[in-house]
Amino acid sequence: MIEETEQTEETTPVTDDAPLAPMGPGLPPPVRRIVVDAPPTVAHATAVNHGVRSAKEQAAGPVRMTLEALSVFYGTKQAVKEVSLPIRQGEVLALIGPSGCGKTTLLRTLNRLTELTATARREGTIALDEQDIDQLEVTELRRRVAMVFQQPNPFPMSIFDNVAYALREQAMKRPGKSVVEPLVVDALQRAGLYDEVRDDLDRPALRLSGGQQQRLCIARAIATRPEVLLMDEPCSALDPRSTAVIEALIGDLRRDLAIVIVTHNLQQAYRVGDHVAFMYLGDLVEYGPTEQVFGEPRAQRTRDYIGGAFG
Amino acid sequence: MAVTPSAEPLRPLRPPRKRRVNESLRTWRWTDRIAFVLCWASGLSLCLIAAAIVVYMAVKGLQFLSFDVIFSRPLPSADQQGSGGFWDAIVGTVLLTIIGIAIATPIAVATAIWVVEYGRPSWLARAVESGIEIVAGTPDIVIAIFGLALFQQGIFAPLSFTAQGGAVFGRSFLTAGAMMSLIALPMVFGATREGLQSVPAHVREASYGLGKTKIATIRRVLLPSVKPNISTGAALGMGRIAGDTAIVVVLLGATLRIDPEGSVPGVGLLRGTGGTLTSYVYNNSPAGEGNAPQKAYAAAFVLLLVVIALNFAVDAIAKRGAKTGLESTRLGA
Numbered sequence: 160m161i162e163e164t165e166q167t168e169e170t171t172p173v174t175d176d177a178p179l180a181p182m183g184p185g186l187p188p189p190v191r192r193i194v195v196d197a198p199p200t201v202a203h204a205t206a207v208n209h210g211v212r213s214a215k216e217q218a219a220g221p222v223r224m225t226l227e228a229l230s231v232f233y234g235t236k237q238a239v240k241e242v243s244l245p246i247r248q249g250e251v252l253a254l255i256g257p258s259g260c261g262k263t264t265l266l267r268t269l270n271r272l273t274e275l276t277a278t279a280r281r282e283g284t285i286a287l288d289e290q291d292i293d294q295l296e297v298t299e300l301r302r303r304v305a306m307v308f309q310q311p312n313p314f315p316m317s318i319f320d321n322v323a324y325a326l327r328e329q330a331m332k333r334p335g336k337s338v339v340e341p342l343v344v345d346a347l348q349r350a351g352l353y354d355e356v357r358d359d360l361d362r363p364a365l366r367l368s369g370g371q372q373q374r375l376c377i378a379r380a381i382a383t384r385p386e387v388l389l390m391d392e393p394c395s396a397l398d399p400r401s402t403a404v405i406e407a408l409i410g411d412l413r414r415d416l417a418i419v420i421v422t423h424n425l426q427q428a429y430r431v432g433d434h435v436a437f438m439y440l441g442d443l444v445e446y447g448p449t450e451q452v453f454g455e456p457r458a459q460r461t462r463d464y465i466g467g468a469f470g
Numbered sequence: 471m472a473v474t475p476s477a478e479p480l481r482p483l484r485p486p487r488k489r490r491v492n493e494s495l496r497t498w499r500w501t502d503r504i505a506f507v508l509c510w511a512s513g514l515s516l517c518l519i520a521a522a523i524v525v526y527m528a529v530k531g532l533q534f535l536s537f538d539v540i541f542s543r544p545l546p547s548a549d550q551q552g553s554g555g556f557w558d559a560i561v562g563t564v565l566l567t568i569i570g571i572a573i574a575t576p577i578a579v580a581t582a583i584w585v586v587e588y589g590r591p592s593w594l595a596r597a598v599e600s601g602i603e604i605v606a607g608t609p610d611i612v613i614a615i616f617g618l619a620l621f622q623q624g625i626f627a628p629l630s631f632t633a634q635g636g637a638v639f640g641r642s643f644l645t646a647g648a649m650m651s652l653i654a655l656p657m658v659f660g661a662t663r664e665g666l667q668s669v670p671a672h673v674r675e676a677s678y679g680l681g682k683t684k685i686a687t688i689r690r691v692l693l694p695s696v697k698p699n700i701s702t703g704a705a706l707g708m709g710r711i712a713g714d715t716a717i718v719v720v721l722l723g724a725t726l727r728i729d730p731e732g733s734v735p736g737v738g739l740l741r742g743t744g745g746t747l748t749s750y751v752y753n754n755s756p757a758g759e760g761n762a763p764q765k766a767y768a769a770a771f772v773l774l775l776v777v778i779a780l781n782f783a784v785d786a787i788a789k790r791g792a793k794t795g796l797e798s799t800r801l802g803a
Contacts, residue, residue, distance in 0.1 A: 272675055302681035312676045314691045324690060325680040379680065 220248030223386050223417040224269065224304075229283035231264050231273060238264045240441040241283065246387060251409060251418045253432030253449070255425060257469065261441040262421045266389050269419065270304040271297055287386070305380035306389040310396055311372035313364035313379075318356050321364045321375055322346050325382045342382060350378035351408050370401025377408065381416070388412065390420040394427065406431050425465060429453055437461045524774065531771025534764040540772070544726040544750075550762050556769045558728045559750035562643075563712055563776070565739075566722065566746055569647025570654055570711040575704050577651070578658035583688055586666040606656035614720035617649035621721070630741055631731045642731065642741045646721040653714055654707025661703025665696030701787040709780040712773065715748040724749035747773040 224246040231239040239261040246252055246269075254262040264273060271292065273279040285292045292300050313321050322343040327334060343360075347353035352374045356367070364375055373393060380388060390409070394402040409418060409431050422428050428435055428449070435452040437445045437460075445452055445461045456462045463469060495503060539555035547553045581598060589595035605613075621629060622640035630642035669692060677687040718724050723743030730738035745753070747769050752758050754766040 270679060272679060275675065275678065298681040298683060300681070301679055306676075306679035308672045308676055308679075310670070310672055312670070312673045314673070314677070315695045316690075324677075324682075376676065379676075383681070 220250070220417075222246065223248050223288060225286045225289075226269075227284045227286070229265070229268065229285060230281070231261070231268050232280040232282075233264075233276065234278045238441055239268070240443075242438075242443040244436060244443065244446060246417045246419060247434075248386070248415075248417045249413055250433035251413050251420060251431050253428035253435045254419065254421045254438060255423075255428045255435060255464070256438035256444075257464065258423070260438040262438045263391055265438070266391055266419060266421050267306075269387070269389055270301045270306055272301075272306065302383045303385050304387040304389060305383065305385040307373070307376050307380050307391065307393050309392040311369055311376055313367070313372050313375050315363065315365060317361045318347075318364045318367070318375060319343055319360040322379050322382050325379045346378040346382035347375075349381055349412070350374045351404065351411075352378055368401075370397050370404060373397060373401065373405060374408065377405070377412075381412065385416065387417045387419065390418065392421055392423060395423065402427075437464060439464070524778075527767065527771045527774050530767035531769075531774075534768040535771060539765065539768055546726070550764070553762065553765075556747065556750050556765065556772075558726065559745050559747045559769060560772065562718075562722070562728055562744040563746040563748075563773070565643055565744070566647055566650060566718070567708050567711045569643060569740075570650030571658075571704055571708050573648060573651035574654040574707055575658050575700065578655045578703070579662050579693075579700055582659050582662035582666060583692070586663055587684065587688060587692070602656050602659050605652050608652075609716075610653060610714050611716035611720070613649050613652055614717040617645060617717070617721050621645040621648075628741075631743075641721055641723045641743050643722065643744060644740050646717055649717050649721055650711045650714065653710050653717070654704070657707040657710065658700065658703035661699045661706070662696055665699030666692060669695050698787055698790065702784050705780050705784045705787065709777050709784075712746070712776055712780070713748060715752060718746045718749040719752070722746070722749070724753065726750070726753065747776070 222245045226242055226244045226246075228241045228243055229239060230237060230241050242265060244252070254266065256262050267273045268281060269285060269292075273281065274297075287295065287300065287303060292304075295303075314324060316324070319340075323336075323339045326339050326342050326346075344353060347356065352371060355371060356362075356375075364372065367375060373396075377388075377393070394405055397405065406427065409420065412418060413433075420428075420431065432449045434447065435445075435449045436443055437452060437456075437458075439460055445456055445458045447457075452461060453465055456465060495506070498506070540560065541557050542555035543557050544559070545552055545554035581602070585595050585598055618640050620626070620640075622638045624636070624638055626640070626645070627638045629640075629644045629648075631639040633639060673691065673695070674687055677691045678684075682690075722745065723729075724745045725743050726745055728739065728744035729742045731742035732738040751766045751770045751773065754762040754769070756763055758766075
């Protein structure tokens with residue numbers, strides 16, 4: 160049972176130039192012990208080790224996407240409540256929060272996949288390179304803001320065709336293999352899959368292992384050189400070894416892309432994220448650099464979530 | 471809760487029983503025992519019936535089946551030695567099946583795609599599905615009579631023979647094939663719809679997420695995924711067409727020989743009348759005019775082989791689809 164804390168503390172205005180926490184990541188955040196029918200007490204809990212940060216310091220690039228007071232409704236239910244966020248090139252933004260907090264909805268709104276749901280409605284603006292995404296052709300937007308899903312979902316065709324499918328424009332005349340092949344190879348190389356599948360590009364993609372399939376999906380998504388890559392729990396269907404490979408890949412890819420990753424796995428958010436946004440019941444509770452959110456969270460709700468008091 | 475490992479391994483209190491106590495049928499309730507026996511009996515008897523049909527037709531058919539009787543054309547003769555074989559009936563079966571499935575498959579697949587992928591307004595989608603259910607439930611003789619009434623209209627004269635005075639005959643491979651497609655259509659539609667519905671939503675979204683339009687997604691992702699389903703439905707539908715008699719009798723003329731209509735070779739064949747193995751069996755059975763049961767048995771055995779072969783084809787397609795298609799991930803997902 161979680162006591163409601165004062166609203167003022169929770170809805171801290173989102174600022175990304177907040178000073179870095181004086182507390183290092185080594186010190187565990189305080190955690191409230193939850194006792195039924197007892198007033199909440201704040202005590203230093205046992206140390207929660209979030210693992211080693213793989214993300215190295217890197218100068219953040221220009222802002223690629225800007226969310227302004229973004230709200231998403233399903234019917235009358237508001238799933239995302241007035242969220243404002245910048246998404247920068249060269250960094251990984253990790254969206255964390257308990258189930259049903261709206262983080263996947265937020266992610267899917269960024270390339271207008273929520274529009275496929277008949278009851279969904281959106282308010283507020285999303286800008287991609289200072290252009291409103293509503294003014295873009297939806298197919299062009301989705302080529303520039305690509306997405307990787309929770310389940311590896313290659314199409315029932317060969318490995319080569321899976322990547323080529325993303326590349327081929329929907330023109331009257333499709334580009335030939337000589338045009339597409341170098342681009343396919345390049346995408347597979349950037350996704351770290353080429354060395355494993357070099358000799359059987361014509362094999363059905365569904366014969367690959369789960370981790371390979373997911374890297375193929377990443378190759379497919381980055382083949383069109385998008386500016387933003389959205390990842391919806393890309394590792395939750397994979398084993399730890401494949402997860403490690405994909406996390407390393409995320410670290411490499413963020414040089415050229417802005418990456419937004421939704422994850423249930425706090426350790427993963429800590430490992431791969433440069434910035435972390437914590438959402439709760441549709442509200443953006445906290446946004447800041449990973450060290451700060453994990454080391455010195457400003458909102459009590461974030462403290463509780465990161466400390467493992469609820470999930 | 472921590473479990474302290476004990477130093478020595480746990481020893482079972484008593485040696486494990488080799489057989490569970492309740493395993494014997496004797497300890498079951500009476501009703502369960504009867505039901506159990508009935509389940510076994512019904513399964514086995516169905517096997518026996520199927521085997522009896524095949525064996526009986528094989529014994530009866532193989533006696534009279536010969537190279538000659540298959541590959542010679544039927545001849546009008548009262549003498550069984552001179553009445554030829556049923557080559558025309560085999561050709562007619564193949565031709566009619568191909569025409570029927572060629573008309574049914576594109577329509578059924580297109581309808582299934584519309585119902586599953588578009589399906590707006592939903593009342594219209596429901597109406598389409600009910601319409602197909604009605605077609606599926608209509609007896610073939612009713613479809614045949616309806617087809618005859620339809621194709622005897624003057625507007626359909628090019629499809630069949632026009633008698634002197636302008637009466638349209640309405641019976642030809644084209645008209646029979648068109649009505650046969652209604653027999654196969656629900657099979658192909660159902661299989662395709664099941665296939666499309668079992669493609670997970672995130673596969674479609676993955677395609678949309680790459681900036682693809684709906685039509686590109688359907689053509690390049692969904693259709694390849696449901697190809698095994700379409701093949702299964704088509705093979706089932708072909709079995710239905712090959713086995714149908716009423717439409718052949720009413721709309722194809724059920725003649726012994728294929729009679730091309732007009733002088734143009736291919737078109738004349740399609741506009742002409744003919745017969746299939748089913749109508750040949752009927753005509754030559756004691757119920758028909760020919761009263762040549764030996765040839766009826768031989769033809770019936772060939773027909774049975776064709777339908778059984780189509781059924782095995784269905785199984786083979788389904789198995790291959792499970793290996794290479796999306797089925798493998800559907801199970802894993």
